Amino acid sequence: MPSKTSAGRVPLYRQVQDVLLQRLDSGMLQPGDRLPPETDLAAELRVNRLTVRQAIGELTRAGRLVARQGSGTFVAPPPQHFPIELAASYINGPDGLSGAFASVGRTLSEIPVSSEIVLGGSAPQAEEYLPGRRLRRDDSVLAVDGEPWFANSVWMDDRRFAGIGRHLQDGVxxxxxxxxxxxxxxxxxxxxxxxxxxxxxxxxxxxxxxxxPVLLREGLNLDEDGSPTVYIHRSCRSDRVRFVANYLQTD
Incomplete structure (x- = not known):
């Protein structure tokens, strides 16, 4: 488990929470699966049982787990999807955000955080939409007037975008x-x-x-031939961001 951040030591229950999140996000724990008993998790992760309980409580409040009286704690079912149809157009910046902020006199900048090849099986959602590719994950932060508002992760074909790390720089x-x-x-x-x-x-x-609380926004981008090309995962600060869908009127 991770033990340090730039701000100092990460609390143990947060480390346990991160381990469980990795298992949920990777598909190791599927919806409906019962979590191992707290004592077993505590022994496996070499922490106190109360630490495990606190981590599970956080994930339950976040809706990732559900407690059933007398039965245990289970992986929550996936949320229901409600589709909204919109007209597609080519994207010239971070999903059109640059222009939106510029129109109100604010500046959006993209700052690279990390870039790495991902191991097979470690990014199941990206692999589902981009099958058969050697995937690279690029992480960045989108800052508004210098304040971080969006944590951005994208997965792409490393062969198609060979050497992309050489071209990543602050503000581009x-x-x-x-x-x-x-x-x-x-x-x-x-x-x-x-x-x-x-x-x-x-x-x-x-x-x-x-x-x-953050607003999680995920998506898939296509190239000009309609081929799946980039899978996106973005966490938006809920104290800074609100999305509004405007419906175009037609006859």
């Missing part, structure tokens, strides 16, 4: 790199929105308390 959006360096223009296939609790890593990037 990934969409600009894809378009200008690799001649790839992207448009959205779908987006989903859900409430979530900030993981320790996201909390550190966004400079908010771990477990603070």
């Amino acid at each position: 959006p990934l969409y600009t790199v894809w378009r200008d360096v690799y001649d790839v223009r992207l448009k959205a296939a779908w987006r989903s929105f859900a409430a979530a609790a900030a993981s320790p890593r996201v909390a550190e990037i966004l400079e908010i308390p771990p477990g603070a």
Whole structure:
């Protein structure tokens, strides 16, 4: 389990929470699965049982787990999806955010955090939508007037975007790199929105308390040929961000 952050030691229950989140996100624990007893988890992770209980309580409040009296704690079912149909268009910045902020006199900048090849099986959702590819994950933070508002992760084909790390620099959006360096223009296939609790890593990037509410936005982008190209996972600060869908009127 991780033990340090730039701000100091991560509380043990947050470390346990992060381990459980990894198991939930990787599919190791599926909806409906019963969690091992607290005593077993405490022995496995070499922590106190009360530490495990606190971590499970946090994940239960976040809606990832559900407690059933007399039966134990189970992985919560996935949320219900409610589709909204919108017209697709090519994306010239971080999902059109740059222009939206510029129109009100604010500046959006993208700051790289990390870039790495991901092991097979460690990113099941990205692998589902981008099958058969050697995936690279790029993490960045989107800051508004210098304040971090969005923690951004994208998965892409490392062979198609070979050497992309050389082109990543502060202030240059990934969409600009894809378009200008690799001649790839992207448009959205779908987006989903859900409430979530900030993981320790996201909390550190966004400079908010771990477990603070965030708006989780995921999606898939297509290239000009309609081929799935980029899978996106973005955590948005709920104290800074609100999305509004405007419906275009037609005859």
